Amino acid sequence: MRRYIFGVLVLIFPITANAEITFSQLTQISTAPEMLEGRFSQEKYLSALDATLKSTGVFTYQRGKSIHWEILDPIQNELVISPVAITSKQADGELLRLDTGVNPTVMVLGEIFFSVLTAEWEVLADYFELSGEIEGQQWHAVLVPIDQSVMQVFSRIELKGGILLREIILFENGGDRTTIHLDKQR
């Protein structure tokens, strides 16, 4: 098994309107293996407090089946996202369960997160307009929602990576921002 370690990109690329980037190009460059595991670190910027909440943990995913997102610090919680439900488990049992079948909002959120993490660009094409840049094997994609229900939550999503996805930034409407770094993936 090969191991990819990528440096963190600090530079934010300028976004041009006529940037030459398409979802099919991204499909060619990036891959999403059947199974992947790795570490993540997340920074959530809360605009109301002008503060950032940091958390770290591990994740695994099985393509098309489920994502296990285990927060280890500062709280312990395991989030399981599958096409049918989003469940959150704590040491003392299931904290909450949201079925996508009965809940359109949850479905869209789950579907987007799933697609982002497993690089299912054709699904993302339903919800977003793409712009960004490619330099060799490195890419930076900016997704602006075209779907009303997604627009309600995100103003835009930025993704960076090479063969594998490396960084996700979710820009929320209220000014909050979630930055996730994926690390030590194998």
Place this chain on the structure above:
Amino acid sequence: MKGNLFTLKSIALGWLLLVAAVTVLALRQGPAFDSSILSLLPKSDQQPLVQGAIEQMSKDFSGRLILVLSGSNDQKLRAAVELMARKLALLPDVSKVYWQVEGSEVTGLREELYPYRFSVIDTGIRNLLLAGEYQQISDRALVRLYGPLSTGGNSIIEDPFGLYFELNVNRSSELNIQISNSLLRLINTELPSYLLILTLKGDPFSSELQHRVLGAIAAQHSLMPATVKTIGMSGMLLHAAAGARQAKSEISTIGFGSLAGIVIAMLLVFRRFKPLLLLLFPVVVGCIFASAMVLLIFPRVHLVTFAFGAGLVGVSIDYALHFLCERRVSAADQVLHKILPGLLLGLFSSVIAYAAQALTPFPGLRQMATFSVLGLCASWLTVVLWFPLVTRSDTEQALGFADKLDSLRGKFPKLATNPGLLLLLLIILGLAMVSIWNSSSQDDIRLLQTSPASLLAQEQDLHRALGMSSSSRFLLISANTLEASLQKEEQLVTELESLQAEGVIGGFQALSSTLPSLERQSENFGLVEKLYSNQLAFLYRLIQVPQSGLSHALSIREKANELRLTPKIWYQLAASKERNNHIVQQTGLSAVTVIRLTGELSSLAKRKLSALSSTMPGVVFVDQVQNISDLMGKYRVQVVTWIILAYLFVLIALVMRYKRQVWRIVMPPLLASVITLAILVQLEQGINLFHMMALILVLGIGLDMGIFLMETDEAPHTWLAVSLSTFTSLLAFGLLALSDTPVLHHFGLTVAMGLTLVWLFAPLMRRH
């Protein structure tokens, strides 16, 4: 003699003038028709509230057309949906096409309840609060803060526990749809599918409207790319169109067939057109007179009355044929004298049988009885008053057909001299009785459905996919005020939730879930207050919110203390659009709301729901499907009871005239009815109301046959008359057995079998 004729003429003319006058009166008053099945319910059972609720719910169904397009290529499909919507919106019959939701509306739906987040809260959160599980709620908030899924812009200060997020995320829509790129997309379908709802401007029963709307959809569909596959549709329009199509094809086949058969038979026997016209004349006069009279007597006349009433008046063809056949062998001034006793007795027996229905408590049967008694009398009078006049110059000439038919009759064995035949009949009768005894009745609402099974199945699939609530089964809640009604709903919802958790019911939609009672809102506010004092400081310490943040958050909640979602405010919101039809009635004195139920209801569910509603005053579980089935069962029992009583009465009258010979009159229709019933039990799933209605006709024609034969001592021309009458009735009603409409099919099949049997049995009972 001349003076006598003049008097007869003036009486006959006077009678027609009376019919004309009544008709004019009725026309001036204007017809008031009714097709609601509910108005057939006895007055005491008919709760105006229930009726109002049902009418409101069925109005939604009849005034709109639901359309679902699906296909594998989402992009092409979306384009097709848009094109379809734009094309349909141009039609003059369509007042609105709902197919997309504007961004502002989505924002409105998402934001409008935000100010009330402390008093209008999610049920799950409320249950946690009630259980004192405050920790869980703040744990959920922490997962949102440290987890990757967005909370959707909710502020850590304004709503630290994400109460509004929880409310929004769990808010369910009336239908299984989500807004996807502003289109209405069905949830949980294999292929992408989108919904369009057309609101019709006109009457869905108008054939031009059906033609334009369905034509436009078909035309648009043919232009669509091949990937856009199935179109699911639902709406009264489709049923009306299917009904019209079926009626048209049946009128042109069954209708033409029976008319041609009658014309050919009459021409063959009489070799003239005049008898044919004479035959129709009394029936037409009878129906016109009866229609006019019921319109004058009853405030609203049910369409069913006309359908079956006209059928029963058809018996009067007996009188006309009896007269015409007798006229061929008797002089003009002799005919009436000869056959009047028979005609009178025939009329008497039928009138008694029909009139008995008027004594039942059912408005439908009363109207039908009035119609058929009046119609029959009018037809009878027309025969008796007009036929002597219009056949005065006809020649006496025996009909050749009478002899042929008579010799055929001669070939039948005679029951009186044939013990073997008697034994056989007794065995058949015994078997028939056993068959009837072991039968069950069929009062299913499906009997009343006239649409093709494929349409019903298609529509049911669509309703299931959309998660549409039933418009015929619901809970009705009434109270003095809307607030009281909502409070009652909330009590009920707790019970419904546990029924849903047990899997007894599929789901439900209540107004109180989006508009909680003010009492409930105050309670919620108090619960949230406890959550804040219990958990907020702890949560903020964990995520290091400064002290100023805590006091800010607390003051925001306190400021909302007086803020409540009142019905008045709610009505202004976008959210009310979807649920305001849950309010059936709201006046200064009362408020009535409905809780809609989704999914199939098992009999256990129905039992539990009625048990539940019986424990709470002001709550009724309305099961319209069951109500109608019960109604048809009650009608069936009433019809049977009154027929038996009526015929016992007729029997007494007949015994007085015919003494021991009476069995020759009574046995053919009686045996035929019993055996027909026994065969129906085996052929169809059970005996229903429409079988019984048809048996009245069979009994009426059968008794007339026996009486006329007895009166003329079984003369060949009388046998011809009653045979012709049986034959024409068979053609007129029996052919309905071929109809695809259940009601007509059952009626026709019974008449066909019953009359054939009566005709076969009558010769067996002959004297000579």
